[in-house]
Amino acid sequence: MGAGRVFAYGAAAGLIGDLLLGDPRRGHPVAVFGRAAGVVERVLWRDHRGWGALHTVVCAGGAVALGGVAARAVRDSAVASVALTGAATWAVVGGTSLAREAGAIGRALEAGDVEEARARLPHLCGRDPQALDADGIARAVVESVAENTSDAVVGALVWGAVGGVPGLLGFRAVNTLDAMVGHKSARYRRYGWASARLDDLAGWPGARLTAVLAALAGDDPRGAVRAWRADAAKHPSPNAGPVEASFAGALGVRLGGTLSYGGRVEHRPVLNGAGRGVCTRDIERAVRLSRRVGWLALGVCVAARRIAKGRTS
Numbered sequence: 247m248g249a250g251r252v253f254a255y256g257a258a259a260g261l262i263g264d265l266l267l268g269d270p271r272r273g274h275p276v277a278v279f280g281r282a283a284g285v286v287e288r289v290l291w292r293d294h295r296g297w298g299a300l301h302t303v304v305c306a307g308g309a310v311a312l313g314g315v316a317a318r319a320v321r322d323s324a325v326a327s328v329a330l331t332g333a334a335t336w337a338v339v340g341g342t343s344l345a346r347e348a349g350a351i352g353r354a355l356e357a358g359d360v361e362e363a364r365a366r367l368p369h370l371c372g373r374d375p376q377a378l379d380a381d382g383i384a385r386a387v388v389e390s391v392a393e394n395t396s397d398a399v400v401g402a403l404v405w406g407a408v409g410g411v412p413g414l415l416g417f418r419a420v421n422t423l424d425a426m427v428g429h430k431s432a433r434y435r436r437y438g439w440a441s442a443r444l445d446d447l448a449g450w451p452g453a454r455l456t457a458v459l460a461a462l463a464g465d466d467p468r469g470a471v472r473a474w475r476a477d478a479a480k481h482p483s484p485n486a487g488p489v490e491a492s493f494a495g496a497l498g499v500r501l502g503g504t505l506s507y508g509g510r511v512e513h514r515p516v517l518n519g520a521g522r523g524v525c526t527r528d529i530e531r532a533v534r535l536s537r538r539v540g541w542l543a544l545g546v547c548v549a550a551r552r553i554a555k556g557r558t559s
Contacts, residue, residue: 247324249557252550253543256328257406260335261544267326268342275337278307280422291437296435301446302423309419312414334411338418340398341540344370345533348387351530355380373505385524389501392493393486395536396422400459400543402443407547420448446484453485456539456547457492461529463538464496465531471495474516477502480515487517493537494518496535499528 269444283305291519313334320326337407347370355363363383378386387457401421405413424445427438457478473495474488481487481502494501500521502514 247327248555250552252324252327252331253407254413254549256428257329257335257403257544257548259328259332260337261339261341261540263332263336264342267336268346269340276418276422279305279419280426282308283419283423283426284500290461291433293433293436295436295439296429298434299440300441301427301437301486304422306416306419306444310409310412310416312412313415317411329346331406331411331414334414336404337408338406338414339540340394340401341537344391344394345537346430348391348529348533351383351387352526353385355526355529381525383522384529385503385528386505387392387529388493388497388499389490389526391407391529391532391536392456392490394502395454395460395493396456396485396489397449397538399540401449402455403547404452404455404542407551413556417448418446448464449485453489455543457488459539459542459546460489460492460496462534463542464535465494466498469518469521470499473521477515477517477519481517482512482514491517493532493535496519497528497531498522499524 275549283301286301286304290297290304294515316330317327320330320510329520347366351363351366351370354366355361360380360383362382367373367375367378367383367386373386375383398421402417405417407413409416420441422437423441427434428442428445429438457470460507461467461474464470468494468551474493476491477494478487478491490501494517498518498521500519500523501517503516504513
């Protein structure tokens, strides 16, 4: 069985596994990686970019190497290769957990329980929930669903198509490191610089594919493209900008604006200013769009890998 079919069958199995099982409450491979990266940080931390870059190389490089060793060990068995690819895909994607958390917040808002929604919001994103009303929480959820569709699903599939199991594990490692040390706090402004920049590079293709597919799968393709072209570059994140703008246009809503992280207030540009404000029902609409984008991304990545393989054979 060729590498293209191994990826196709394995990635599809992994997405189905995520759909049926979601993430385990304990012992998730990404959590294990996070604990290991934390140990490395405690050993290496210095307020210096070079030491931060070494941290990134050790952790992300270790994940890629582990994936390479595992893939090499099973390469003579098609069944084992598909199983390994499926397990790796399940481990690195998080679409079902994303949908579950968003849905739980949506149900709390529908029931009028804003305090419950505030309590659950930190499971999904780093906003300060106490500063948000019901519509503000709904907007935060829609923005998080959009961004995490790229980070937790599409980006992983893209790098799985490019690099197989090492690509899957490497992408998730880079994305996890960015979440751990890539923010601009006093501790990580220098130490996390390399992780943040590598995450920007690794996330670039997945973010653009997510934006394209959101436009194709959403209710307003022209609106999505228009918002992407007009507003994406205004966003401080080079990858979240296209994704959130395309989702905003596809859903016909207005994203962006004032938000608060860890007591720090940011005034972000408005995305799709012609859209209406986000309300609770838009959470489920965003989740449905995210699911469509994820499955479309699998089809695109499988097709692209087969085309690339055909050209090189």
